[in-house]
Amino acid sequence: MDKEFKKLREYYRENYFNEQVSKRIKDKVHQGIKNKEMVPLEKKRSYSITKKLAYSATAFIVLLGLFLGSAFISPTMAEVVSKIPFLNMIFDQKPISQAIMEELEEQGYEITGSGYSVQDKTFFVTVSGSDEYYNQVEGEIEKVTEELISSRGYDDFSVEVEKERTTEPNVNVENNPKYQNGDLVMESLKEVVPKLQQQGYKIQDSYGVFYPSPDSQEIHVTLDIEDTETRTDEIENAILEEIKKLEIQTEVIVKINSINRQEKETEMQWSMNVLPVIFEGMLNKKEYKTKGVGYSYKKGTMNIYITTKVEKSDNEASDLAKKIEKAIQEFLQSDDLKGIVGDTPYKIIVRDKDGKDIK
Structure with a gap:
């Protein structure tokens, strides 16, 4: 792919590059790094190298954006661009x-x-x-x-x-006992959870407090534990004992979720770095005729769902599904994704407008 990017740079400079384009690129790059000019003296040398690399990389991204937005693409350039996977170009840019x-x-x-x-x-x-x-x-x-x-x-x-719509809040949180109780429970959690963690209980830092509905009189406490932790009753009792000291009248229910740390980390990697790129690309190109997107991560397999605008019986349905699958697989199997996807199993499920799988 590096060779294709090099061809793209060289061709663009020969056929489209001029002083006006150069100024636009420089203005963009300078704006992007202007806030990083003040650095400690001992970091000056390394920063100068970083700055050059940042300028080069940012300049090319801007240049690529200008090219993709241009009205004229020669047959030679079209051939070069066709070899750069569409989703990989999105991956190299900001959301x-x-x-x-x-x-x-x-x-x-x-x-x-x-x-x-x-x-x-x-x-x-x-x-x-x-x-x-x-x-x-x-x-x-x-x-x-x-x-x-x-x-x-x-x-x-x-x-x-x-x-922007500005509205006056309907609830005075400071004087509302319901919300005050929720804050008290949260503060209690911040004290008891670290103590339990220090005692060896495998509790994750992701815990929270909420009311299941606006009219609910129950406070729900949720926290994640590792799937190897079996002492759920002890954890729940310790939390409720601490909350009892608050002497609040609201009933508190503790909900404990068992998670696999490795699978959770894998899902986070995909949901933060991979899936947004796929969804952005599929939804915003007419050729993919995408109506909706989604995913589920079950039993160690990432399932990617693409819902199209066509019907399963349409003549184009099968070809469209293959086209979508190819674009996504090309992206997932590229060098850019090796460090993220690794050997995680995945499935690409393409559906018609009514949610039926297109075989």
Whole structure:
């Protein structure tokens, strides 16, 4: 793949590169590293090398984005690009929602958030400030966002710019006994869980407190333990004994989840680094005709679900399923993913619009 990227760089410089493009790339890169100029004296030398590498890598990503967004692609260039897996190009870039936020903030817009609706295939950008400010920048923000998304080769999306809604809270948390009790239980957990861990109980740091519904009078405590830990009754009793000292009237229920640490780490790696890339690519390219995405990790196997817009009986259904499977497998089997995917078994399940598996 390195050879293909080298060809892409050389071809772009010969056919598209000019002073205006050069300035755009330099401006982007300088903006990206300007906050890292102040470093301790003893790190100056190593930083200069890092800075050069960062400039080179960032410049190429910007250059690649400019190329993908260009109107003209020669047959020679199309051949080179076709050898670079589409999902791998996404993997080398920031998540699109993050990229949108950073680009708009860099241009000075007052943005409070960005998100994506799978059902509508819509990117949302939320703007703060007055109505006057919103009316002034709405069109500009929409254009910048559309150009940024299109530069990745996406062609199946819409953009909606909305004004931040500000509402007065209906609940005064500080004076509400219900929420006060929840805080007290959480503080109690922060004391008892570390003590149990020090005593050798295999409890994970992921624990929490919540009410199962707005009207519920029960406080639920959840915590994860390793699947090799069998002393669940002792753990539950220790937690409830500590909570009793609070003398609150609300009933507290402890829910303990048994997890396999290795499998949990594997699922986290996939859900943070792999699946978002697959889902982003599948949802935003018309050729994949994707309606929805999802996954489940069961018995050590990662199951990736892609729901399409076609019916199982359509003539194109089988070919579309094969095309989707090939794109995802190409990505998962690439050098970029070796350190993450490893030997984890996986299945790619492509479904029709009604949720039926396309064989």
